[in-house]
Amino acid sequence: MRTTLEKVLKNLLYSFVLSGLLSGCASTSPETDPLKKVLSSNDIRIRKVMDDPSLHEVQIRFTRINRDNDSVRFEDYDFGVDSQQYFYPASTVKFPIAVLAMEKINRNKYLNLDTRFYVEGDSVETTFGREITKIFAISDNNANNRLLEFLGQDAINAGFRKKNIGPARISHRLSVxxxxxxxxxxxxxxxxxxxxTLLPNSVNSSPKPLNLEGIKKGKGYYEGDSLIEGSFDFSRKNYYPVTSQHGVLKRIIFPEMYAEKERFDLSPVQRSFLLNAMEVVPREVGYSTEEYYDSYGKFFIYGDSKEPIPAHISIYNKVGYAYGTLTDCAYIK
Incomplete structure (x- = not known):
């Protein structure tokens, strides 16, 4: 376990947020804080960040999963985790949007993952299952946006509250x-x-500005072709902190650890489909390895390599990468 964690951090510790569940057996040897031990490494790739972690805005939550027969026990270790310290979540928001879309499908007897649909004004006819697969395989923005049209921002945010996920807010589509x-x-x-049949549109609430630390970032940004001097204001952007990302992932991997009202309402078939979508690499669903190599959407452990990920490693995750922040929320076994 310590070796795996150290390899993860050596490969990925640059400027980002991490959330990870690593599966293992119950440990018989006492260990205080494996995350602290790894972060104190003299490896130059870790040291150049840890010498000034605030500059890189590092947040890490590492959960060791101890299994003893049929029981599961979590040990959480944090570094810099603070839901009041803003980072842009980028494509990580696609994970809960996909899950909540599956919940909505599950509540409608006329819909399933194979149901065909198109968004009014969109030239693409697709299925819900196909869009969810694209979200995890290649982090497709259009797939995410189609599911947002299906749900609406208010329903997504109500879903966070209903499941007691913690602070989170989805306010916009991606890259349109x-x-x-x-x-x-x-x-x-x-x-x-x-x-x-026509599923009507919904009118959602305008997002209120977030009052968080670090909500303005940078010294300049582009608006179209124009360079604007000054910090970029993220106060009306999506918000999905490490603690909430971790909570969504744990509810999918270990639903039995939560009260029924805090679980996602997925059928066994839906959950199996979701787990498979989270695990597959692009080539397994028909994408070219030249553009979409195995680690295209899997930063943990293999993020610095374009070589195939070994078959004995399973990574269930969703990454995000935008505005200088790299994020991965993953369960690895």
Missing amino acids: PEADEVTTRPLVIYLNDSTT
């Missing part, structure tokens, strides 16, 4: 014009090959 439009677009749903 008018990303923060509060009115979603209708979906055309295929009930069968010849019958469609």
